[in-house]
Amino acid sequence: MKELLKTTYGFIFEDNLIDEIAEVSLLRDFTEGDVLIDFGDYIKKMPLLIEGAIKILREDFDEGELLLYFIEKGDTCAMTMACCMGETKSEIRAVAETNGKVIMIPVHKMEEWLGKYKSWRNYVFNSYNNRLKEMLNAIDNLAFMNMDERLMNYLIDKSKINHSKEIHTTHQEIAYDLHTSRVVISRLLKALENGGKIRLHRASIELLK
Amino acid sequence: MKELLKTTYGFIFEDNLIDEIAEVSLLRDFTEGDVLIDFGDYIKKMPLLIEGAIKILREDFDEGELLLYFIEKGDTCAMTMACCMGETKSEIRAVAETNGKVIMIPVHKMEEWLGKYKSWRNYVFNSYNNRLKEMLNAIDNLAFMNMDERLMNYLIDKSKINHSKEIHTTHQEIAYDLHTSRVVISRLLKALENGGKIRLHRASIELLK
DNA sequence: ATTACTTTGTAACTTTTGATACATTAGCTA
DNA sequence: TAGCTAATGTATCAAAAGTTACAAAGTAAT
Numbered sequence: 001m002k003e004l005l006k007t008t009y010g011f012i013f014e015d016n017l018i019d020e021i022a023e024v025s026l027l028r029d030f031t032e033g034d035v036l037i038d039f040g041d042y043i044k045k046m047p048l049l050i051e052g053a054i055k056i057l058r059e060d061f062d063e064g065e066l067l068l069y070f071i072e073k074g075d076t077c078a079m080t081m082a083c084c085m086g087e088t089k090s091e092i093r094a095v096a097e098t099n100g101k102v103i104m105i106p107v108h109k110m111e112e113w114l115g116k117y118k119s120w121r122n123y124v125f126n127s128y129n130n131r132l133k134e135m136l137n138a139i140d141n142l143a144f145m146n147m148d149e150r151l152m153n154y155l156i157d158k159s160k161i162n163h164s165k166e167i168h169t170t171h172q173e174i175a176y177d178l179h180t181s182r183v184v185i186s187r188l189l190k191a192l193e194n195g196g197k198i199r200l201h202r203a204s205i206e207l208l209k
Numbered sequence: 210m211k212e213l214l215k216t217t218y219g220f221i222f223e224d225n226l227i228d229e230i231a232e233v234s235l236l237r238d239f240t241e242g243d244v245l246i247d248f249g250d251y252i253k254k255m256p257l258l259i260e261g262a263i264k265i266l267r268e269d270f271d272e273g274e275l276l277l278y279f280i281e282k283g284d285t286c287a288m289t290m291a292c293c294m295g296e297t298k299s300e301i302r303a304v305a306e307t308n309g310k311v312i313m314i315p316v317h318k319m320e321e322w323l324g325k326y327k328s329w330r331n332y333v334f335n336s337y338n339n340r341l342k343e344m345l346n347a348i349d350n351l352a353f354m355n356m357d358e359r360l361m362n363y364l365i366d367k368s369k370i371n372h373s374k375e376i377h378t379t380h381q382e383i384a385y386d387l388h389t390s391r392v393v394i395s396r397l398l399k400a401l402e403n404g405g406k407i408r409l410h411r412a413s414i415e416l417l418k
Numbered sequence: 419a420t421t422a423c424t425t426t427g428t429a430a431c432t433t434t435t436g437a438t439a440c441a442t443t444a445g446c447t448a
Numbered sequence: 449t450a451g452c453t454a455a456t457g458t459a460t461c462a463a464a465a466g467t468t469a470c471a472a473a474g475t476a477a478t
Contacts, residue, residue: 058345058348058349058352060349060352060353061353064353066348066352066353068348078337078341082337082338082341082342091342091345114323114330115324115327115330118324121323121324128287128291128337128341129291131341132287132288132291132337132340132341132344133291133300135341135344135345135348136267136300136301136344138348139267139275139277139344139347139348139351140267140269142348142351142352143267143269143275143351143388144269144270144273144275144388146433146434146435147434147435148434170454170455170456171455171456172454172455179352179353180435180436181435181436181437182455182456183436183437183438183457183458184434184435184436186455186456186457186458187435187457187458189456190456190457190458200456202443202444202445202454202455202456203444203454203455203456355463355464355465356464356465357464379424379425379426380425380426381424381425389465389466390465390466390467391425391426392427392428392465392466392467392468393464393465393466395425395426395427395428396427396428396465398426399426399427399428409426411424411425411426411473411474411475412424412425412426412474
């Protein structure tokens with residue numbers, strides 16, 4: 001585990017901190033589609049993402065969800081931190097977008113290190129700041145853009161996260177993430193195809209450049 | 210100034226910290242309508258709100274804005290902290306909702322205290338967490354609610370912030386805050402009035418309960 | 419009071435999005 | 449290959465929101 005930490009976080013954390021992390025935390029593998037955190041869960045460990053990608057979703061009161069953002073290697077989930085520190089239930093759902101690995105850190109250690117390691121403090125703050133930025137981005141999308149633009153952005157994000165121009169998903173899945181209906185997505189995808197931006201295949205979408 | 214700090218923050222910060230704050234920071238009065246921070250500003254001081262209320266807005270690329278949330282006595286602006294720490298331009302605009310007072314703290318002090326005072330650390334984290342929650346709330350509004358509900362929530366928030374059932378504003382102002390058009394707001398307000406939720410007057414709205 | 423300006427009301431129309439219903443097609447399995 | 453299911457295409461209609469245009473009512477200034 002120390003090896004993994006060194007390669008992923010070696011340039012951020014000092015050796016002492018990495019030793020401490022390795023000592024108290026657990027490594028967990030996950031598989032695409034795993035629900036890592038669900039709405040309402042009590043969080044007692046803070047996850048550090050080592051490998052893979054996770055998507056963070058917000059739930060509607062009555063059935064429905066919305067993709068907030070993706071997190072990648074080197075990120076952590078600030079929303080989760082928020083819950084840890086506030087001792088409240090999770091406000092979000094985290095679903096594995098790809099296979100990957102996380103390191104789980106007990107909350108009390110996380111707080112201890114805040115006073116002890118400047119690098120840890122910086123990392124935690126940077127995470128918060130990044131998450132705030134992604135939330136702002138989500139708000140921009142919702143408030144200022146039409147569904148066709150939101151869809152295009154979604155496809156681009158998804159392509160980046162998966163390091164591929166081929167997006168392997170169904171219209172229905174996209175509709176869930178964007179909190180709209182399948183028909184709307186099909187309609188807009190067809191329009192994007194006609195506009196020469198993408199090519200549609202069964203259960204996959206090809207991003208053209 | 211120490212007096213003010215004691216009454217507003219005395220139950221959060223230890224005396225030593227309050228002394229330090231009083232030593233290095235500036236007190237600033239503001240008037241309703243003042244633009245305290247504008248989009249693109251470089252932030253070098255972190256504001257602590259002592260009195261009054263401030264509204265935080267997000268700007269659209271091409272003309273237009275959206276109210277994100279209000280902050281009140283005892284709050285600070287996490288978005289601003291984000292900017293301070295990241296040394297980047299402000300992503301938001303802060304406009305005085307009422308008259309009030311803020312204390313401005315130099316950024317480098319803010320960082321120094323993070324290592325030194327646990328109460329400061331807790332405060333800063335709580336602020337981040339609150340702001341994340343408000344952002345989530347903004348997202349819920351945008352993603353899951355129709356304009357009529359958003360409008361009603363807006364009126365309720367505004368009433369709370371101003372401690373009055375009389376909301377002194379114009380339809381156009383509301384339209385700016387909710388990023389829609391005046392006609393839409395007039396239409397929905399009229400519907401709310403017909404539904405017995407509010408009473409409309411010139412340049413003011415009365416919330417009925 | 420007359421004028422000018424701000425604020426609100428309302429009608430008519432368009433665009434965007436959502437909902438329902440059903441047809442078609444690809445891929446899988448027996 | 450026949451049949452099933454998941455995924456997609458498409459038409460039609462309805463609701464929500466945005467746009468334009470103009471009238472009416474209140475306020476302030478001269």
